[in-house]
Amino acid sequence: MSAAVPLPAPVPRDHTLDACFLGPYGENDALLEKLMVEFLRDHVYWRRNFHPEDPPAIATAAVHHPDYLAFESRMRRELHLLSAALKKSVPFHSPRYIGHMASDLLLPGLAAQMLTLPYNPNNVSEDAAPVTVDMEVQAGLQLARMLGYPHDPAVPACAFGHLTSGGTLANYQALRLALALKAFPVALRAAKVPEIELPADDWSAFNLSHADGIAMLEAWQHWLAEQTPAARARWLQQVEAERIEQRGMVGFFAAHPSLRVPLVLAPVTAHYSWSKGLKLLGLGRDQLELLPTDGMRLDPAALRDTLARCARERLPVLMCVAVLGSTEYGTIDPIHEVLAARDQSRGRGLDFAVHVDAAWGGYLATLFRHEDGSLRTRAEVAADYVQFPTPAVHAAFAALGDTDSATVDPHKLGYLPYGTGAFICRDHRPMALLAERADYVFHAATPAGYLARYRSLGQFIPEGSKSGAAAAAVYVTHKVLPLDHRHFGHLPRATVRAAEAFHARARRFALELADCVHALVPFAPDSNLVCLALNPCGNASVAGANAFVRALHDTLRCDPAQPLQLKEFFGSVTSLRPEVLGAAETARILTGLALDGSTLECDGDDDRLLILRHTLMNPYLIDHENGISYIDRYFEFLGRRVRALTAAGGYAPP
Numbered sequence: 001m002s003a004a005v006p007l008p009a010p011v012p013r014d015h016t017l018d019a020c021f022l023g024p025y026g027e028n029d030a031l032l033e034k035l036m037v038e039f040l041r042d043h044v045y046w047r048r049n050f051h052p053e054d055p056p057a058i059a060t061a062a063v064h065h066p067d068y069l070a071f072e073s074r075m076r077r078e079l080h081l082l083s084a085a086l087k088k089s090v091p092f093h094s095p096r097y098i099g100h101m102a103s104d105l106l107l108p109g110l111a112a113q114m115l116t117l118p119y120n121p122n123n124v125s126e127d128a129a130p131v132t133v134d135m136e137v138q139a140g141l142q143l144a145r146m147l148g149y150p151h152d153p154a155v156p157a158c159a160f161g162h163l164t165s166g167g168t169l170a171n172y173q174a175l176r177l178a179l180a181l182k183a184f185p186v187a188l189r190a191a192k193v194p195e196i197e198l199p200a201d202d203w204s205a206f207n208l209s210h211a212d213g214i215a216m217l218e219a220w221q222h223w224l225a226e227q228t229p230a231a232r233a234r235w236l237q238q239v240e241a242e243r244i245e246q247r248g249m250v251g252f253f254a255a256h257p258s259l260r261v262p263l264v265l266a267p268v269t270a271h272y273s274w275s276k277g278l279k280l281l282g283l284g285r286d287q288l289e290l291l292p293t294d295g296m297r298l299d300p301a302a303l304r305d306t307l308a309r310c311a312r313e314r315l316p317v318l319m320c321v322a323v324l325g326s327t328e329y330g331t332i333d334p335i336h337e338v339l340a341a342r343d344q345s346r347g348r349g350l351d352f353a354v355h356v357d358a359a360w361g362g363y364l365a366t367l368f369r370h371e372d373g374s375l376r377t378r379a380e381v382a383a384d385y386v387q388f389p390t391p392a393v394h395a396a397f398a399a400l401g402d403t404d405s406a407t408v409d410p411h412k413l414g415y416l417p418y419g420t421g422a423f424i425c426r427d428h429r430p431m432a433l434l435a436e437r438a439d440y441v442f443h444a445a446t447p448a449g450y451l452a453r454y455r456s457l458g459q460f461i462p463e464g465s466k467s468g469a470a471a472a473a474v475y476v477t478h479k480v481l482p483l484d485h486r487h488f489g490h491l492p493r494a495t496v497r498a499a500e501a502f503h504a505r506a507r508r509f510a511l512e513l514a515d516c517v518h519a520l521v522p523f524a525p526d527s528n529l530v531c532l533a534l535n536p537c538g539n540a541s542v543a544g545a546n547a548f549v550r551a552l553h554d555t556l557r558c559d560p561a562q563p564l565q566l567k568e569f570f571g572s573v574t575s576l577r578p579e580v581l582g583a584a585e586t587a588r589i590l591t592g593l594a595l596d597g598s599t600l601e602c603d604g605d606d607d608r609l610l611i612l613r614h615t616l617m618n619p620y621l622i623d624h625e626n627g628i629s630y631i632d633r634y635f636e637f638l639g640r641r642v643r644a645l646t647a648a649g650g651y652a653p654p
Helices: 029-048 060-064 066-086 107-119 132-147 167-191 202-206 210-225 229-242 244-255 273-281 300-312 335-346 362-368 378-382 391-398 429-434 468-480 490-512 542-554 583-592 630-648
Strands: 160-164 263-267 288-291 317-323 353-358 405-408 421-425 517-520 529-536 572-576 609-615
Touching: 029 107, 060 066, 107 468, 132 160, 132 362, 132 405, 132 421, 132 468, 160 167, 160 468, 167 202, 167 210, 167 229, 167 244, 167 273, 167 317, 167 353, 167 405, 167 421, 167 429, 210 229, 210 429, 229 244, 263 273, 263 300, 273 288, 288 300, 300 317, 300 335, 317 335, 335 353, 335 391, 362 391, 362 405, 362 490, 378 391, 490 517, 490 529, 490 630, 517 583, 529 542, 529 630, 542 572, 542 609, 542 630
Parallel strands: 263 288, 263 317, 317 353, 353 405
Antiparallel strands: 160 421, 405 421, 517 529, 529 609, 572 609
16 A cells, blocks of 8 residues: 555544543453453342242351361362463453454443343243343344344334354254245145145245235235134144255155255355355255355355256245454455345246345444434445445445344453354244244244234244343343444444455555565455455465465464463464465465465465455554554564565465
């Protein structure tokens, strides 16, 4: 980048952020300690006042008994050993950590989770979690509002969301729901349900739009409710016997030979959880078709061509996945173009669900939301940045509300503890197709009303037992920091500005070290994740460049065998693969690095180009209070390492 490239202008100190985290230096230790002591005492008072007439079960003198003291001693020893071992952990809290998708934890969520843990609620149902199960349902509605989905439970087409262990399980839930809704009209046809207008053939039934599929489900439910109890039981059994959930994949498609197992379309940048999900669901990895990208973003032309081929070959499509912040590169797919391609495909009789894997980028949507939930214009958003958002990125976020479902990970850009992924669907009504009843957990009939229905949460979700403390963490955080640009948006705003500064500094770094290394940002960042490709001057082989990057990464990765303080910065690596980049992009990047494309091996470790990957989550990367830029410090450190490596020549491939 030339000297004329603008950097983000300094902004007034946002002291809201000062209270959000324990802090890189543990600055808010007194605040967290005060909260924990206050609410631990409150929990103890609750126990003592549950039935105060009950005598204490543990005698006061027990603390002096040798067995008690021995147990306390063993417990203290193991906890001290654990505490010592944990000091080798990755310092996610520090601005010196710019590796994977992790950072410091928000105090409201951390405190809420710690506060709730002694109550140990199990969010499988209201019987085990009368308070936190409601919080989980409300957290789903909070996320739905952030995405632009309907979020009023009084509206029939209200969205629904629930928490998961992570994005992988949320993606699996998306597949389950899409397949259940797609196959249900076929089951109705097979059961020969009377008085409901059914599609003419299985292909048409399997390709109903999302809205038409829901309308058919509702028509079935209303018709069923009008039957006598005996007829209702008979028809329920008849339809259930035809459903894909009952027959299984083999039985269902054997019963409908005109149908083929549907594809799932996703960009080559999609997370590997999609492959895992298709295997888990029994669809098979062969049904995942990965589409080429344009600059690491799904190529709309390739999608349209694929859909046209599927329509010609009568090959059904279950779902198209768009990625809102790819795991490796942070790039954002053109969601608006995916929706437009679906509209076009409907004219050919081919329909499918559109799911957004926003595990990484979901919370960036707060930057695009006014306090009333309405969409901000691109000009309103762009006023805080140099280049963000591009017109395509703004259009992608604007289109979120028209998709069918989404994955969002509060434990990534939501800054919450692990175990808080989330699945959100735009319309909750198809969730009835996933209902599973266990007599010892759930009541005999699903209660009427949105909130009452989902208090028996376990019958709709993949998990059985699940932590209510995680739900409390998400819900309370969203209450303290509502999901709009004036509240939660302070966090991603700081990190996107840091990413822009990092991008500009990386390009300046390339000029400063041009005498010893070729360096480039392979593609402009869409979010707060920036990659850097490097190759020492005089080297033309991919193997040599990869060895050089591995040697650099050795100084950036966590090494439990060494004291943590010996590491100045922590980073990560990823790779650029020709089959993902495409020929033109591969040639552009290799040429920019002065690499010979013929040195890319067909197999082995050097069939791809290793690059450094920087996840810029920490809001203190630019510390205006102390006049410190950890971004500048990082590039000074990287420059020293690059010069030392090139001078020593210690990067030659084996």
